[in-house]
Amino acid sequence: MDAETWLIAVDADGERTTLLVARDPQRKERSFVHTGTFAISHLESRAAPFLREALARASPRDIEDLCAQIGGKVLRRLLPGQRVPHWPVSIRRGAPEGDRLWPFDAELVGLRLGLRRLIRREGLDEAEAAREASYFQQAGLTVRWLGPPHGTLVAAIELAVLAEAADREAANVAANESFTDAARWVGGALGYPSCCVESFVRIRRRDERLLLAEHLPFLEHAPGPPETLWLNGGLTVISHAPCSIACPATTALASRVLGELDRAHPGFAARWRALARRVHAIDRDGAVLALDLEGPLDGGRIRGALELRPPAELVTRDDLAGLTVAIHDHQWTSPRFVATLVADHRG
Numbered sequence: 001m002d003a004e005t006w007l008i009a010v011d012a013d014g015e016r017t018t019l020l021v022a023r024d025p026q027r028k029e030r031s032f033v034h035t036g037t038f039a040i041s042h043l044e045s046r047a048a049p050f051l052r053e054a055l056a057r058a059s060p061r062d063i064e065d066l067c068a069q070i071g072g073k074v075l076r077r078l079l080p081g082q083r084v085p086h087w088p089v090s091i092r093r094g095a096p097e098g099d100r101l102w103p104f105d106a107e108l109v110g111l112r113l114g115l116r117r118l119i120r121r122e123g124l125d126e127a128e129a130a131r132e133a134s135y136f137q138q139a140g141l142t143v144r145w146l147g148p149p150h151g152t153l154v155a156a157i158e159l160a161v162l163a164e165a166a167d168r169e170a171a172n173v174a175a176n177e178s179f180t181d182a183a184r185w186v187g188g189a190l191g192y193p194s195c196c197v198e199s200f201v202r203i204r205r206r207d208e209r210l211l212l213a214e215h216l217p218f219l220e221h222a223p224g225p226p227e228t229l230w231l232n233g234g235l236t237v238i239s240h241a242p243c244s245i246a247c248p249a250t251t252a253l254a255s256r257v258l259g260e261l262d263r264a265h266p267g268f269a270a271r272w273r274a275l276a277r278r279v280h281a282i283d284r285d286g287a288v289l290a291l292d293l294e295g296p297l298d299g300g301r302i303r304g305a306l307e308l309r310p311p312a313e314l315v316t317r318d319d320l321a322g323l324t325v326a327i328h329d330h331q332w333t334s335p336r337f338v339a340t341l342v343a344d345h346r347g
């Protein structure tokens with residue numbers, strides 16, 4: 001996905017279809033419809049019939065024209081080469097000491113509160129998996145290393161949950177018709193709210209950047225609570241992409257986990273809130289920014305900026321302080337950064 005790409009949301013009869021539109025005048029991309037300029041496909045397994053007809057007739061000059069012809073709105077413009085940072089599992093392995101924030105393990109806390117029956121870590125190599133296994137075993141859990149292709153390790157208290165998780169994971173990898181059932185079971189065992197599970201299984205393309213972008217609100221949006229923050233993987237206390245940053249079930253889940261972290265480590269919630277209750281953005285180079293913004297996303301002024309670098313380093317970005325931000329051409333920009341992955345959690 002190195003071409004310029006847009007996600008366009010089309011809402012009809014209470015259901016959303018998300019289109020992936022890539023500039024492709026050379027017709028190199030595989031697509032559902034090709035208009036001569038754009039390769040268009042949909043992220044769901046099926047597009048609504050009315051949309052299939054509208055797309056078959058469409059001959060757009062540009063993105064705005066395409067939106068006008070099919071009744072859609074640009075949800076995101078993805079930058080060529082946009083990267084998403086990888087957060088190592090080490091930031092979750094253990095408990096914070098003193099006035100530190102990391103490591104904290106919101107998933108283990110959730111399991112002990114009975115909010116989930118399963119913990120799943122992925123992207124591990126064998127050495128990392130061995131460290132995780134030992135950590136969970138010391139916490140009284142049983143683990144199973146599922147290995148490639150996703151480097152997945154699952155941990156649970158109940159053996160039956162672990163066995164079923166391994167079976168469902170195999171179905172998930174096979175990405176066949178049983179994918180949706182498997183994803184629903186795994187999501188339930190991980191304690192994800194059902195509204196968020198349904199929003200996840202709707203999308204069939206498993207590209208991390210697309211999933212991230214598709215679950216964010218439109219660029220101009222009302223602030224959500226800090227509890228639903230998941231764009232910043234180093235700070236999140238949930239392990240799913242919420243169906244919306246206003247999702248009440250996710251807010252309630254995160255509040256319980258935060259409450260328990262704060263009970264065990266007094267002062268944790270206040271330290272976490274000082275970082276989470278901000279505007280979060282991933283810029284085109286993959287830098288993860290937590291911005292103290294005064295005013296709206298379009299026209300506000302940055303009072304202070306922190307960058308969170310993996311694994312868990314907080315860097316003050318004085319170069320961004322004092323800048324004015326604006327929404328322009330489906331991007332969130334200032335003279336010093338350009339971002340399309342943005343979530344306002346100042347609510």
Ligand SMILES: [Zn+2]
Pocket residue numbers: 193194195196197242243244247248249250
């Ligand atoms: Zn939800």
